[in-house]
Amino acid sequence: MTDGLLAPPAALPRPGGEEREADRIVYDLDGIRHRYDTLRRELPGADIRFAMKACPVDDVLRALLHRGAGIDAASVPELHRAQRLGAPRSRTHYGNTVVSDRDIADAHRLGVTDFAADSLETVAALARHAPGARVYCRLMTTGRGALWALGRKFGCSREEAVRVLEAADRAGLRPSGLSVHVGSQQTDPAAWRAAFDSLDAVLTALAGRGPVPDHVNLGGGLPALGGLDRDGEAAAPPIEAILRTLREGAARLRRHHGERLRLVIEPGRHLVADHGTIHARALRLTRRRLPDGSSQAWLYLSVGRFNGLYEMDALRYPLRFPTHPADAPTVPAVVAGPSCDSDDAYPATHAPAQVPVDLASGDPVHVLHCGAYAVSYMTEGFNGFAPLPRHCTGGVGG
Numbered sequence: 001m002t003d004g005l006l007a008p009p010a011a012l013p014r015p016g017g018e019e020r021e022a023d024r025i026v027y028d029l030d031g032i033r034h035r036y037d038t039l040r041r042e043l044p045g046a047d048i049r050f051a052m053k054a055c056p057v058d059d060v061l062r063a064l065l066h067r068g069a070g071i072d073a074a075s076v077p078e079l080h081r082a083q084r085l086g087a088p089r090s091r092t093h094y095g096n097t098v099v100s101d102r103d104i105a106d107a108h109r110l111g112v113t114d115f116a117a118d119s120l121e122t123v124a125a126l127a128r129h130a131p132g133a134r135v136y137c138r139l140m141t142t143g144r145g146a147l148w149a150l151g152r153k154f155g156c157s158r159e160e161a162v163r164v165l166e167a168a169d170r171a172g173l174r175p176s177g178l179s180v181h182v183g184s185q186q187t188d189p190a191a192w193r194a195a196f197d198s199l200d201a202v203l204t205a206l207a208g209r210g211p212v213p214d215h216v217n218l219g220g221g222l223p224a225l226g227g228l229d230r231d232g233e234a235a236a237p238p239i240e241a242i243l244r245t246l247r248e249g250a251a252r253l254r255r256h257h258g259e260r261l262r263l264v265i266e267p268g269r270h271l272v273a274d275h276g277t278i279h280a281r282a283l284r285l286t287r288r289r290l291p292d293g294s295s296q297a298w299l300y301l302s303v304g305r306f307n308g309l310y311e312m313d314a315l316r317y318p319l320r321f322p323t324h325p326a327d328a329p330t331v332p333a334v335v336a337g338p339s340c341d342s343d344d345a346y347p348a349t350h351a352p353a354q355v356p357v358d359l360a361s362g363d364p365v366h367v368l369h370c371g372a373y374a375v376s377y378m379t380e381g382f383n384g385f386a387p388l389p390r391h392c393t394g395g396v397g398g
């Protein structure tokens with residue numbers, strides 16, 4: 001049996017007869033380190049804490065920790081993992097506003113001192129289960145300009161933020177700061193300008209009251225830089241303009257509210273997306289003839305939405321075909337994963353990919369710029385397609 005849909009992938013022979021390498025996701029630790037170092041240079045003095053949900057791979061976390069990164073954790077299991085890998089307690093915070101009493105108590109026992117909140121209920125729970133903890137309040141943002149807005153589920157109004165920090169103060173907690181998240185893969189500098197406006201306004205409203213915030217947390221949202229366009233136009237996000245906006249915003253807040261105000265930032269996607277590549281295979285390139293008389297070429301890959309490409313509904317990844325020269329004749333094809341789910345495909349709004357016309361079943365296909373949220377969103381084996389093994393190149397301690 002030689003059809004990739006039916007036989008176990010690892011057992012399939014290559015066209016040349018050699019044993020085929022199994023599908024996998026490969027992270028380039030040197031690239032991730034380089035991205036981290038660049039961000040440190042661009043945001044001098046900022047405390048960079050990796051949002052570990054974007055890439056919960058031990059060697060990636062070790063490489064970033066070794067470089068000096070802190071950790072934004074969103075659950076007790078994430079905290080356990082971060083601590084096992086040596087994350088410094090003083091620079092690990094619990095950044096999820098969604099927490100049970102038990103989560104708070106467990107995190108407190110683990111030595112976590114910084115918690116996010118966006119409601120009076122959470123402040124009351126923190127006072128009970130993490131007495132004396134530092135609390136920062138998350139402000140709502142619109143998410144406009146981002147591929148994934150995070151505004152609906154998280155954050156509160158400016159007025160409520162004042163009440164939340166005052167309540168923390170009264171409850172014996174330490175009202176320590178404010179946070180925002182402008183939405184993931186945010187490419188519009190204006191989104192950060194608007195966030196700084198909110199931060200500035202709340203800090204002004206707090207002046208002369210009890211709480212004296214010592215930091216602002218700018219959250220995540222910094223974009224991946226490569227290959228994520230929907231329509232095939234390679235428009236790189238304006239990262240220089242975004243970083244300039246962050247420097248200017250931070251300077252404005254310090255001018256208005258004191259030079260001692262610290263800046264925390266929690267990038268996830270930006271640090272890892274461009275440095276992860278999935279090594280997959282073509283299952284088949286087909287031409288499907290449709291009832292209306294039209295036809296469409298489809299490229300089915302061995303990897304899809306449920307085992308590495310969860311974000312394929314929004315992102316359009318560049319593909320490489322290592323067995324074919326770059327100038328091989330191509331056909332425009334819709335890209336889809338191997339499962340029986342129709343969401344496991346590029347949506348109709350994505351431009352098709354250019355695929356070599358004679359790509360054969362079993363030929364390798366590399367999917368680029370897919371290092372963020374790939375592993376964390378893999379299913380346990382939907383339809384029997386196993387989660388991908390992870391490999392890292394470049395030493396952890398480099």
Ligand SMILES: *Cc1c(COP(=O)(O)O)cnc(C)c1O
Nearest residue numbers: 051095184220221266267268269
């Ligand atoms: C997910 C998340 C991040 C990281 O977001 P990216 O868009 O990947 O940078 C940062 N902070 C919080 C609180 C998050 O939930």
